[in-house]
Amino acid sequence: MAAMSLLEARGLTRHFGGLKAVDGVDFTLEEGEIHALIGPNGAGKTTFVSLLSGRVPAQSGTIRLKGRDITRVPAHARVHAGIAYTFQITQVFAALSVFDNVALAVQSRGGHPIAAETMAALGRVGLAERADQIAGTLSYGHQRVLEIAMGLALQPVLLILDEPTQGLSDGEIATFKEIVRSVVPKTTVLLIEHNMDVVMGLADRITVLNFGTVLATGTPEAIRADRAVQAAYLGG
Amino acid sequence: MTMGRALSLHLGVLAALLALHFAAPAYHHTNIARIMVLAIYAMGYNIAFGYTGLLSLGHALLFGAGLYGAGLLVYHAGAGAAGAMLAGLLAGGAMALAVGLLALRTSGVAFMIVTLMFAQAGYLTVLYFGAWTRGDEGIVIPQAARAIGSLDLSDDGTRYLVALTLFAAALLGNLALVRSPFGRVMVAMRENEERSRMLGFNPFTVKLAALTVSGLYAGLAGAAYGLMFGYVGASLASVQYSILPLLYVLLGGAGTVLGPFVGALLMFYLIDYASAVTDAHQFVTGAALVLLILFAPKGILGTLRARGARWLP
Amino acid sequence: MSFGPFLLLALMEGLVTAAVLALTASGLSLVFGIMRVVNVAHGAFFMLGAVIAWFVSEWMPGPPALAFAASLIVSPLIVGAIAAMSDTLVLKRLNYEPEATIVATIGLLYILEQAALSLFGPDARPVPAPFSFRLQLPWFGYSGYKLAVIVAAIVLLLGVWLILKHTKAGLVMRATQIDRDTARAFGINVDRVYAGVFAMGAGLAAIAAVLIVPIQQAHYLMGGDPLLLSFIVVIIGGLGSLRGTLVAALLIGLSDGVISTFFAPTLAKIVATLAVALVLVFRPQGLFGNRTA
Numbered sequence: 001m002a003a004m005s006l007l008e009a010r011g012l013t014r015h016f017g018g019l020k021a022v023d024g025v026d027f028t029l030e031e032g033e034i035h036a037l038i039g040p041n042g043a044g045k046t047t048f049v050s051l052l053s054g055r056v057p058a059q060s061g062t063i064r065l066k067g068r069d070i071t072r073v074p075a076h077a078r079v080h081a082g083i084a085y086t087f088q089i090t091q092v093f094a095a096l097s098v099f100d101n102v103a104l105a106v107q108s109r110g111g112h113p114i115a116a117e118t119m120a121a122l123g124r125v126g127l128a129e130r131a132d133q134i135a136g137t138l139s140y141g142h143q144r145v146l147e148i149a150m151g152l153a154l155q156p157v158l159l160i161l162d163e164p165t166q167g168l169s170d171g172e173i174a175t176f177k178e179i180v181r182s183v184v185p186k187t188t189v190l191l192i193e194h195n196m197d198v199v200m201g202l203a204d205r206i207t208v209l210n211f212g213t214v215l216a217t218g219t220p221e222a223i224r225a226d227r228a229v230q231a232a233y234l235g236g
Numbered sequence: 237m238t239m240g241r242a243l244s245l246h247l248g249v250l251a252a253l254l255a256l257h258f259a260a261p262a263y264h265h266t267n268i269a270r271i272m273v274l275a276i277y278a279m280g281y282n283i284a285f286g287y288t289g290l291l292s293l294g295h296a297l298l299f300g301a302g303l304y305g306a307g308l309l310v311y312h313a314g315a316g317a318a319g320a321m322l323a324g325l326l327a328g329g330a331m332a333l334a335v336g337l338l339a340l341r342t343s344g345v346a347f348m349i350v351t352l353m354f355a356q357a358g359y360l361t362v363l364y365f366g367a368w369t370r371g372d373e374g375i376v377i378p379q380a381a382r383a384i385g386s387l388d389l390s391d392d393g394t395r396y397l398v399a400l401t402l403f404a405a406a407l408l409g410n411l412a413l414v415r416s417p418f419g420r421v422m423v424a425m426r427e428n429e430e431r432s433r434m435l436g437f438n439p440f441t442v443k444l445a446a447l448t449v450s451g452l453y454a455g456l457a458g459a460a461y462g463l464m465f466g467y468v469g470a471s472l473a474s475v476q477y478s479i480l481p482l483l484y485v486l487l488g489g490a491g492t493v494l495g496p497f498v499g500a501l502l503m504f505y506l507i508d509y510a511s512a513v514t515d516a517h518q519f520v521t522g523a524a525l526v527l528l529i530l531f532a533p534k535g536i537l538g539t540l541r542a543r544g545a546r547w548l549p
Numbered sequence: 550m551s552f553g554p555f556l557l558l559a560l561m562e563g564l565v566t567a568a569v570l571a572l573t574a575s576g577l578s579l580v581f582g583i584m585r586v587v588n589v590a591h592g593a594f595f596m597l598g599a600v601i602a603w604f605v606s607e608w609m610p611g612p613p614a615l616a617f618a619a620s621l622i623v624s625p626l627i628v629g630a631i632a633a634m635s636d637t638l639v640l641k642r643l644n645y646e647p648e649a650t651i652v653a654t655i656g657l658l659y660i661l662e663q664a665a666l667s668l669f670g671p672d673a674r675p676v677p678a679p680f681s682f683r684l685q686l687p688w689f690g691y692s693g694y695k696l697a698v699i700v701a702a703i704v705l706l707l708g709v710w711l712i713l714k715h716t717k718a719g720l721v722m723r724a725t726q727i728d729r730d731t732a733r734a735f736g737i738n739v740d741r742v743y744a745g746v747f748a749m750g751a752g753l754a755a756i757a758a759v760l761i762v763p764i765q766q767a768h769y770l771m772g773g774d775p776l777l778l779s780f781i782v783v784i785i786g787g788l789g790s791l792r793g794t795l796v797a798a799l800l801i802g803l804s805d806g807v808i809s810t811f812f813a814p815t816l817a818k819i820v821a822t823l824a825v826a827l828v829l830v831f832r833p834q835g836l837f838g839n840r841t842a
Contacts, residue, residue: 055434079436091431093424104424107417108436114417150435291648338830345587345647346829349780353826356777360819479655486652516667522659529652530642 004067006031006188007158012051012061021047023212024061029158032185036199037192039209040232045192046088048209049160052190053085054078065158079108082157086147086164088192094136098127101135101146105153121153125179141172148179152187159183161191165198177202200224208232242493242549246411249494250404257396267508269396271500272403273460274484278496279410280328280453281481286490287414288446289426293478294335294351297358298451300473301331302458304362304369307468310381312368318384321459328455329448336447340440355478362470374469382463389464402460403497406453410493413449414549422446423491454481483521486528489537493549498536554688559810560803565695567802568702569761571795573775574782575709576753578794581783583726583746586645589654591754592776593661594632598624598755599762599771600669603676617679620759625752631661632751633744640747641740665769673771678763698760705756706795713791722746754779777818778805781825787834 007029014022022044029035037045050056052063054075063071065081073081093101103118111117122128125145130138135146144164151159161180165173173195180189180202193199199206199220206223208215216226223229256268277299284290305327306320315323339350363371382389389395413419424432425442433439462468480503481496488499503524510517528535534542541548577591602620609616635657643649682693713719725732725742733739754775765771782801786793801821808817 053434055430074438076433076436076438079434085434087431087434091428091434093427093431095427096420096423100420100424103417104420104432104437105435107420154436291651293651338826341830342833345651346833348648348651349587349784350826350829353822353829357819357822357826360815360822364813364815364819482652516663518659518663518666522656522661522663525656525659526639526653529649529656530639533649 005029006066007052008062008064009052010062010064012048012063013059014047014051014056015059020212022051025209025212025214027207027214029188029190030205031188033204034180034184034189034191034202036203036206037190037209038194038196038199038206039215043209044212045209046162047212049085049162049190049192053083053160055085079154079156083160084151084154084156084158085160086151086162088162088166090140090143090147092135092138092143092146092150094134096135097131098122098133098135098138098146099131102149102153105150109154111153111155118153121149124152124182125149126175141168144168144172145175145179148176152179152183156187158188158190161189163192163194165193165195173198241547242411242415245548246407246493249497250400250407253400253403257393257400262392265392265396267504268501269392269399270461270465271504272399272497273457273464274480274504275497275500276403276406276460277454277457278481278484278488278500279406279493280450280457282485282490282492282496283410283413283422283453284447284450285482286485286492286495287419287426288422288443290443290447291348291482292339292351292447292450293348293475293482294339294353294355294358295450295454295481296473296475296477297335297351297355298328298332298454299458299461299477300355300358300362301451302328302455302460303462303468303472304458305455306459307375307377307462308368310377310463311375311468314381316384317382317389317463320381320463321384321456324459324462325452325456328458329452331455332448332451333444336444336451340443340447352475352478355473355475359470359473359475362473369470372470374467374471377463377466377468382466390466395464399460399464402456406456407493407497410453411549414493418445426491479521479525483525483528485535486533487524487535489535489539489541492535492537492541495535495537502536554686555810556807558689558691559807561691561695561806562810563803563806564699565761565764565802566806567799568699569757570775570778570782570802571798572702572705572757572760573754574779574786574794574798575706575791576750576757577779578783578786578791579709579753580747580750582791583722584645584743585647586640586650586747587647587654588747588750589651589776590635590658590661591750591779592772592774593658593665594628594751594772595754595758595775596665596767596769596772597628597631597661598758599676599765599767600665600769601627601755602759602762603669603674603767606676612679613677614679616677617759617763621756624759625755628755629748629752633748636744636747637740641743645743662769662772669767669769671769673766673768675766676762692764694763698764701760702757705753709753710791718745777822781821784825785828 005028009025009027012022012025025048039045047056051058054073058071062069070078070081099118102121103114106114106117106121119128119131122131125148127145127149138146148164165176168176203220205218206220207217208223208229210232215232216223216229260268281295284292302324306324309315309320309323335354339347339354342350362369379390387394387398389398421437421442425439429439484499484503485496487503488497489495507517507520510520532539537548573595577588580586580588601624605620605623606613606616609619639653640650643653678694680694683690684693684696713722721737721742725737725739729739778801782797783794786797805817
């Protein structure tokens with residue numbers, strides 16, 4: 001029998017009134033992979049990862065993390081189970097210092113001693129010199145990095161990144177790719193992305209969502225060659 | 237880190253208050269003792285409101301729990317002051333826990349109304365059971381009960397020092413709390429609850445813990461107020477006493493440790509002077525609330541901190 | 550008097566309470582429904598309505614009916630003006646942010662109560678009823694004026710409903726309620742609408758007070774109970790639903806009348822207060838409101 005997948009979602013469904021945001025999605029994540037989630041705007045990508053992270057409760061379907069059913073587990077508990085989520089629109093604690101932002105993540109994980117572990121986490125993403133700076137005064141790119149640093153400081157088994165490179169410069173994107181490559185395979189990465197260069201360059205596998213359902217799953221080459229995906233999303 | 241400066245400031249304030257013990261004339265002596273106890277109450281409120289973002293309109297319930305917890309024990313069961321104060325402290329905490337379990341299922345405006353309603357129900361209950369609580373008339377605490385060991389609480393000097401001791405403990409405890417990891421979580425919850433949740437913190441338990449600590453402070457203040465000033469009455473559990481800590485905290489600076497004391501000190505004397513000039517001191521309270529919320533919602537120390545004194549806890 | 554007629558008396562008293570409560574609460578409901586503002590000073594507006602009625606009755610010569618008629622017009626106008634001013638000077642500047650607004654209305658409450666205390670005094674003072682004829686029922690006599698109050702309240706509430714549903718002003722109000730920004734984009738002066746709604750809410754409370762003051766007396770603290778009861782009505786009926794408000798007012802007015810007759814009023818108030826809290830905790834949409842409120 002094949003090794004257990006890290007995450008298995010079966011028949012995941014979430015409607016909002018009449019809108020079928022996520023409609024009966026089956027999804028499997030293998031341990032240690034970098035998996036990209038792509039699709040047109042409104043395809044249900046953010047809703048889908050919100051279901052996985054617990055931000056939004058599923059209406060039907062199941063989610064298993066390392067075999068354990070976490071469908072009914074609340075969001076904050078899923079963090080302790082090992083799922084970290086970084087927001088599409090940066091949600092750092094703007095009024096707190098960079099240090100405090102990451103310290104919160106370290107604290108949550110139970111890291112000891114908090115100060116040392118926080119500085120180490122900041123060092124890994126290159127924000128150590130800015131530890132005392134107020135997060136709201138950081139540049140947009142640095143705030144995105146801080147957001148990722150908070151996720152990493154949780155030492156998750158699954159890191160979900162929601163459009164992490166949006167608004168970043170090329171240099172910042174390069175740094176981002178390095179950070180992601182450095183955390184696998186210990187951490188599995190699921191990222192929503194619109195930037196095809198990033199997707200093709202990073203992803204081991206890609207899933208395409210459209211209208212709340214899975215259009216295709218496979219390696220980057222397979223997806224690029226897929227006719228249906230080309231028609232719906234990649235523009236021929 | 238900046239702990240050194242902050243600690244020095246707070247110890248300095250305590251030292252100044254100690255010095256006042258020897259320097260201040262009798263009238264102000266009693267006033268400052270009263271203000272210190274009210275400041276403990278306001279600090280408790282600040283822990284819930286200023287630091288965690290829970291705007292409660294029902295803290296009089298917690299103050300009253302301490303007040304009547306201590307007062308009834310002394311009046312009906314003949315307990316000593318020390319035991320009564322401990323009972324009041326615990327009563328405040330227990331009441332906060334009970335109310336929090338229900339009220340924290342709501343948030344924002346609903347939370348304000350729910351806490352207001354619970355406090356009103358508490359106040360009315362005190363009136364309803366007037367046979368035991370003596371309702372509006374209140375209970376005068378017998379002289380004999382107002383003593384901890386050899387310390388006579390009805391004596392101005394002793395009372396001031398006991399109040400100062402309690403205030404010091406409360407102040408330093410507050411400082412330690414807000415600098416602690418849990419203090420960081422409280423602030424995070426206030427700043428961005430969703431983000432805090434997604435970092436693994438349970439909003440309900442964090443808020444409940446903050447509210448319970450707030451209740452412990454309020455209960456201690458209520459018990460101390462009744463025992464030290466010798467009177468336990470329904471008016472001290474009325475809605476007025478839910479508004480007062482809010483006012484003190486707003487004026488002094490929500491989310492700062494010394495803010496509640498500064499606010500209590502200023503507001504007390506403001507109303508005191510206004511009462512001497514005119515009967516219309518309620519106007520002062522009302523106008524202060526409106527002006528503060530319009531023009532200075534951060535309060536005195538809050539504005540100071542925003543303008544550069546970032547190290548102020 | 551045997552139990553049956555006693556109950557009838559309690560119910561009729563309850564109807565009077567319900568009528569005045571419906572008027573007062575609809576003012577609160579309107580303000581919350583359209584502006585999303587919880588006005589803690591609503592009871593103070595009520596009290597001012599009664600206090601102004603007293604002043605009018607003192608200064609106006611002639612039969613009490615004349616003074617009463619004048620109060621019905623003057624009182625809501627003055628109170629409405631004060632409300633509109635408060636909205637423009639204070640609430641608008643706070644951008645109607647919920648917590649700040651509540652703190653501001655608490656401050657307003659203190660100011661208004663103080664004003665009444667200073668200008669009117671701490672005593673309760675009676676205001677003469679416009680007429681006093683008694684309706685003689687087989688078991689007891691009942692004040693004709695009280696019945697007139699019920700009728701007046703129904704007429705006024707019908708008027709409010711007509712304004713909301715069938716006039717341009719009402720349409721503008723409803724549009725602003727649904728989406729403030731879109732209304733603004735359509736050229737609606739939202740600031741003026743809000744001031745008007747706030748004034749209307751206060752005016753309704755004032756009129757209710759004018760109606761009830763010949764039965765009760767005017768006192769600077771008389772706003773407390775109507776405030777609490779209006780809160781209860783609006784929350785149980787569902788914030789923002791006028792129909793819910795009316796049904797809840799009927800329910801609570803009648804039960805308050807009955808309970809206060811047979812049990813201690815303090816106990817009734819304790820139960821009512823806890824009921825509000827528990828409804829908000831477990832069923833925040835009340836009976837008729839929508840979850841989004």
